[in-house]
Amino acid sequence: MNHRPASTTYxxxxxxxxxxxxxxxxxxxxxxxxxxxxxxxxxxxxxxxxRFDPCKVLYVDHPVLLLEAIEQDVSAAAFIPFHVVVxxxxxxxxxxxSKPTRDHDTADLPLRVRVPVDKLRARISRAIExxxxxxGSHAAASPRIRTAAARPASGEExxxxxxx
Numbered sequence: 001m002n003h004r005p006a007s008t009t010y011x012x013x014x015x016x017x018x019x020x021x022x023x024x025x026x027x028x029x030x031x032x033x034x035x036x037x038x039x040x041x042x043x044x045x046x047x048x049x050x051r052f053d054p055c056k057v058l059y060v061d062h063p064v065l066l067l068e069a070i071e072q073d074v075s076a077a078a079f080i081p082f083h084v085v086v087x088x089x090x091x092x093x094x095x096x097x098s099k100p101t102r103d104h105d106t107a108d109l110p111l112r113v114r115v116p117v118d119k120l121r122a123r124i125s126r127a128i129e130x131x132x133x134x135x136g137s138h139a140a141a142s143p144r145i146r147t148a149a150a151r152p153a154s155g156e157e158x159x160x161x162x163x164x
Contacts (some may be wrong), residue, residue: 003049007085008125010095010132016054016088022131023086023095027060035059035081054088060124063117072112079117082124095132097124 014021024034036059041052061081069076085096097119 007096008099008126009135010097011135012093012095012132013091014093015091016086016093018089019093019095019131020056020086022129023084024058026131027058027124029082029130030123032060032062032123032127033081035061042083046133056086058084058086060084060120062120062123065120065123069113069116073110076113078116079113080120082120082123084128095128097121097128135143139147 012022014022038057038059040055040057044050044052059081060083066077066080069080083098085094085098087094115145
């Protein structure tokens with residue numbers, strides 16, 4: 001059986017407290033909207049009394065793509081906003097986004113709806129990749145490799161780059 005993961009995982013080699021603002025800024029810079037945020041770890045703590053590593057779900061959309069999709073078929077609201085899961089784990093943070101699976105695939109949507117949904121998925125991935133590395137890539141495999149895509153350059157690094 002050919003099993004395909006239901007999500008794409010990205011790595012940010014920064015603790016959650018630094019990674020979350022970087023990710024939000026990247027999404028907003030690409031014109032995306034974070035329409036809601038759910039603190040999973042806080043909810044588990046409050047409801048069950050269990051401590052959990054920091055974990056939030058960002059509900060990400062783009063108003064024009066949302067309108068374009070639901071104007072064609074209101075059921076597109078089941079796909080937009082997208083869930084972007086951000087979980088801290090010590091010195092690094094994982095970012096998870098859903099991808100189509102056989103049972104829950106955008107291919108079953110009418111083309112008029114699928115196009116804006118797929119555009120939004122691609123736009124979110126592009127924004128995430130400005131601050132994170134896709135898991136499985138060489139740079140994501142090692143916390144020692146911190147590329148400009150994994151974190152913004154410091155003032156000293158920018159000055160050194162201008163001098164060279």
